Amino acid sequence: MNHHYCPLCYAEIPVGSVSCPVYGRDIERWERETPYFDRLIWALRNPHSEVRMGAILSLANQKRPEAAGPLADCAAQYPVDVVQGMAVLDAIERLPSGSEKREALEKLSHHPAHAVRVSAAEKLSVLS
Ligand SMILES: [Zn+2]
Numbered sequence: 423m424n425h426h427y428c429p430l431c432y433a434e435i436p437v438g439s440v441s442c443p444v445y446g447r448d449i450e451r452w453e454r455e456t457p458y459f460d461r462l463i464w465a466l467r468n469p470h471s472e473v474r475m476g477a478i479l480s481l482a483n484q485k486r487p488e489a490a491g492p493l494a495d496c497a498a499q500y501p502v503d504v505v506q507g508m509a510v511l512d513a514i515e516r517l518p519s520g521s522e523k524r525e526a527l528e529k530l531s532h533h534p535a536h537a538v539r540v541s542a543a544e545k546l547s548v549l550s
Contacts (some may be wrong), residue, residue: 475506
């Protein structure tokens with residue numbers, strides 16, 4: 423859990439790196455100029471599961487409805503990762519109601535993992 427990854431190219435880098443040793447991009451500047459929410463959305467595409475999981479939990483706390491689509495895409499991208507799929511569902515459940523949330527749950531009600539599918543359908547059925 424103590425690995426540190428470049429938020430731009432996802433390579434493993436030493437803790438505290440200000441620029442990426444792989445591509446030379448200025449990480450500090452990117453983090454300064456990119457809004458936190460956008461960085462969380464970007465982190466959903468990170469190939470390292472602990473980074474994605476951190477982003478999923480943080481997006482749940484942000485409570486912005488537009489996170490629902492990218493969260494559902496993240497779960498769809500990793501069909502065998504049930505733990506992540508359930509975390510995505512919990513995060514989506516905590517977002518404000520609206521079409522984004524409904525569409526995301528509808529998408530996940532067709533997820534390849536049975537547990538994710540069932541839970542998505544349940545959450546969908548209680549949406550007002
Ligand atoms: Zn990099």
